[in-house]
Amino acid sequence: VLNNGATVLENEFDDQILEEAGLDAVQRSQVEEIGIQSYLVVPLRVSDRIIGTLSVGGAIGARPYGQDDLDLAERIADRAGVAIHNAIQFTQRTKIAKVLQRSLLPAGFPNIAGCQMAGTYRSAGEGLDVGGDFYDVFQIDSSRFGIAIGDVSGKGHEAAAITALTRHTIRAAAVTISNPHEVLLAANEVLLGQATESRFCTAAFGIATVRKPGHLSLRFANAGHLPPLVARLDGTIEPIESSGVLLGMFPDASFEDVSVEMKPGEVFLLYTDGLTDVMINGEFLGDDWLRAELASVRERSVGEIVRTIEERVTRSGSVLVDDVAVLAVKTVGGSA
Structure with a gap:
């Protein structure tokens, strides 16, 4: 037969x-x-x-x-x-x-003295389409490393192509460009050269320098992305504001570098809007929830911090309306 x-x-x-x-x-x-x-x-x-x-x-x-x-x-x-x-x-x-989604995320994190790193990604779909959220941490030289997160509009192979292009452009530019806003300008120029109608990307990129164990100097620029949060030793949650427009939309784009100093025990958290847009009982979790959650878990290891946030958005009754990417860096060792 x-x-x-x-x-x-x-x-x-x-x-x-x-x-x-x-x-x-x-x-x-x-x-x-x-x-x-x-x-x-x-x-x-x-x-x-x-x-x-x-x-x-x-x-x-x-x-x-x-x-x-x-x-x-x-x-x-x-x-x-x-x-x-x-x-x-x-x-x-x-x-x-x-497989394609995994290729858009780092396979591991660089070993940086005085730093712990953890990240997670959750898809809002059924696994059929690749999402446009990404995060990345990569070594630039012996004392500096790059930190990036982004969110490309839409899903599918076109979004995946823009995601890969953005991530790898940032990586390549950071090798020769020392200012984060100029790295984002390079990424913007590359994306403008692509024939991608209605495709844009929010992104945030920072260059961290290890001054001494547990002490980071971070210069950071934002391209229309949600401001990262820093959990300070006293429990204060500080949003890091920086002006900048979406990538791939405007040829005359401008971005702003801001500086952040981190002491041992502080946490730098980047995330995409799918995190605060998670719905429970018909209501968004929102920014206030995230800040309160980060304040309550800031003293834990970075892996536990990310795990706790992830468990919150995936527990019974929660609805992911968009993909979620979370990246956290915690300074450890040394003295404040």
């Missing part, structure tokens, strides 16, 4: 058929135990391809199969073939989307 697509209807089941079926000892024993007398086999088709077969066996003493049974099996097989094909396509597409 697999080879030629011809249906089979037989009301005699003998040892010769068992031999030709190529069953192993266990399978043959099971068939003999059931006591099959009649059987039918029909192909599972998708368009003009055969992707499998549907086999039905009738026990000894049961009514023999006839043409009506064969017609019914063929109708079931037609529907089953399409359903199985769709399930296979769904699984393959989901796997591809997950």
